[in-house]
Amino acid sequence: MLDNNSYKSAPLSNFEHNSNSVLPSLQAQSFFSSDRQEDNRNFTKLLSLLQRRSLVIAGVSMVVMATLVAHSILNAKPSVYESSFRLLVEPVNEDSNSVDVVKDSTSISNLDYETQIQVLKSPELIGNVVKRLQSYDSNITYDFLLSSLIVKQLGGAKIIEVRYSSEYPKLTKLVLDEIAKEYLEYSQERRQTRLRQGIQFVERQLPSLQTRVDQIQKELQFLRQNYNLKDPDSLAIEIGSQAADLSKQRQELNLQLAQVRASLAILQGQDGEAIALSDAQLYQQLIGQVRQLDVQIAKILIILQEDNPIVLTLKEQRDSLLPLVRQEAQNHINLKLSELTTQLQRLEVINQQLSKNEQTVEQRRKQLPNLSRKYTDLQRSLQVATESLNRFLSTRENLQIQISQTELGWQLIESPSLPQYPANSTNTILAILQGLGSSLLLGLGAALLLEKLDNTYHDIQVLKEDLKLLLLGNIPFEVKLQNNQSRTFKERFFGIKQENRILQENTKADTELNLEYNYYSSPFLEAFRVLYTNIKLLNSDHPIRSLVISSATQGDGKSTVAFNLARIATAMGQRVLLVDADLRQPTIHKLSKLNNSCGLSNLISSNLPISEVILQAPSIKQLSVITTGSLPPDPTKLLSSEKMKHVMRELAEKFDLVIYDVPPLAGLADASLIAPHTNGVLIVVKIDQTNSSVLKLAIDDLKIAPVNILGIVGNAQKIRHSNYY
Secondary structure, eight states: OOOHHHHTSSOHHHHHHTHHHHOHHHHHTOSSOTTOOHHHHHHHHHHHHHHHTHHHHHHHHHHHHHHHHHHHHHTOOOOOEEEEEEEEOSOOGGGOHHHHHHSOTTOOOOSOHHHHHHHHTSHHHHHHHHHHHTTTOTTOOHHHHHHTEEEEEOTTSSEEEEEEEESOHHHHHHHHHHHHHHHHHHHHTHHHHHHHHHHHHHHHHHHHHHHHHHHHHHHHHHHHHHHTOSOHHHHHHHHHHHHHHHHHHHHHHHHHHHHHHHHHHHHTSTTHHHHHHTTOHHHHHHHHHHHHHHHHHHHHHHHSOTTSHHHHHHHHHHHHHHHHHHHHHHHHHHHHHHHHHHHHHHHHHHHHHHHHHHHHHHHHHHHHHHHHHHHHHHHHHHHHHHHHHHHHHHHHHHHHHHHHHHTTOOEEEEOOOOOOSOTHHHHHHHHHHHHHHHHHHHHHHHHHHHHHHOOBOOOHHHHHHHHTSOEEEEEEOOHHHHHHHHHHHHHHHTTOOOHHHHHHHTHHHHHHHHHHHTOTTOHHHHHHHHHHHHHHTSOSSSOOOEEEEEESSTTSOHHHHHHHHHHHHHHTTOOEEEEEOOSSSOOHHHHTTOOOSSSHHHHHHSOOOHHHHOEEOSSOTTOEEEOOOSOOSOHHHHHTSHHHHHHHHHHHHHOSEEEEEOOOSTTOOHHHHHGGGSSOEEEEEETTTSBHHHHHHHHHHHHHTTOOEEEEEEEEEOOOOOOOO
């Protein structure tokens, strides 16, 4: 007997642990290879989008194209004939060596084409053409002629193209012939006259420009000579170097002055004589002799008396040396004093000269900004004046060359021709092609907009990647099943509710559908076999004994999946019970062709034994079914009752697999009441229909409740199957 814990014995962790080995058949049936390149996947998605939205693209394109065609027809203009002629207005460089001599290497044109074109369209020139044309047609005016006249430079070439269009081909050619004649005359006469006037103006300006250049050059030469100025930068470097040298000399001079003054002060001091005489050689020699005599006298006085002649002689010698000592000391001190005084005077003279030099350098440094600015202004003025002079000289040469060239006039390199076909016929074809392209772009835009607003899944692989849940099956779109559902919808729409009548009218279609189920090569049947195999392999230790099948919204095909899964499991030898737990809008009794008078609601609300509500499906005798029975006023009360839990445990003991078909998840609690007492929930997602936001919200609600989500099943996928088997 299965209790609540046994229903939860297959957690998601086990499913994830065995996912690599559990789903080999699902991987074998995958319609999208996981190792396909990203660009191929994008291309496949684009093709799928185009195929899915082909009706929208075709519809929008047809509407837009029809609108454009209707607009073109309603606004069709009369036939317009257009012709043109071309004028070579400047000589080609290779044809004139004289031009190459004066023109620079860039070969920039001297003709102002924009101004020239305005002159060619002016009333002065076109007016003469109008006067001559009025002899043919008096209705021709300047404004009428100018409205259809186009004068432009042909690309970057030295060619002017003139185009004219009208409703009459002969008039078009006549107008162009007269305009070409007028332009050629203008190039020979009036344009040459204006060039000569330009030369006269240039020659009047040249003397003043030359005088201005000479004057600036003289001022610049004077500035260089007076201030020995090559350029402001070198002068600034020179002044800086002089200032640094003077600063160094000032430091050395101050040091010498301090030394001399210190020596002079020492000499004039109390101990100065002794210090000064310390290096006097003659004085030191005399002092030495006096000291030797004193020593001799002192030695002799020990033996002899002071009046002894020898003593007296030595004393006389010493007394004679003392004046010499004093004289030599005085001479040496005077000499030393004289030398220091002379050296001090010399250093003071140098100091005065150094101060003058410093003042001169400082004055030059203060003048440097003014000199630099004046020098820069003169250089700039000289450059501007020189460029103006050169430009005027070059202009004079170019004008002289152009005068020699205009003697030949402009050349008509393409004459006007008589137009044979209307010019706007090509425009109509072009407009149709542009309209076709625009309509296709608008159709694609509409398809992309609908795709952006579409909140459903169109691809099983996108569904799997978005939900991050196990994809247990992918049920293909079945035409016969769709036709059967369409008939049922029509009957509901027209109010036919009698079940007996429905069963009778659908007998033939149901028989065909049953034959389809028995056809083992059917992709529809094989998909359910894959689904059942994957469910069995989810957890080999604890096989799935009961499960709930539901969907996010109504119409996703949950009941169809539940019914056919039960039939497949039965055909594979399992004891299967299909329970219609949708007590709101039951469907299983219609699919299984059973009477719904007594079912699950009667079993829960009464003391009926389970055997009385278990029915056998007519199409498959081994399939057991419990229909809903009478619809209760409060389904949630019955589904949440203890009786319901007891019934579910008892059913799980009697059958190998119990499948519960419950109402949709969105907005209803029925699935959350039943699923915790089963091995998990199987969520059916209908391709191109199920709202992704509603589906995700429903899955989030299931995750909050103690519900095990087994995986998802894609339904109604429109794909092309292989005919290998």
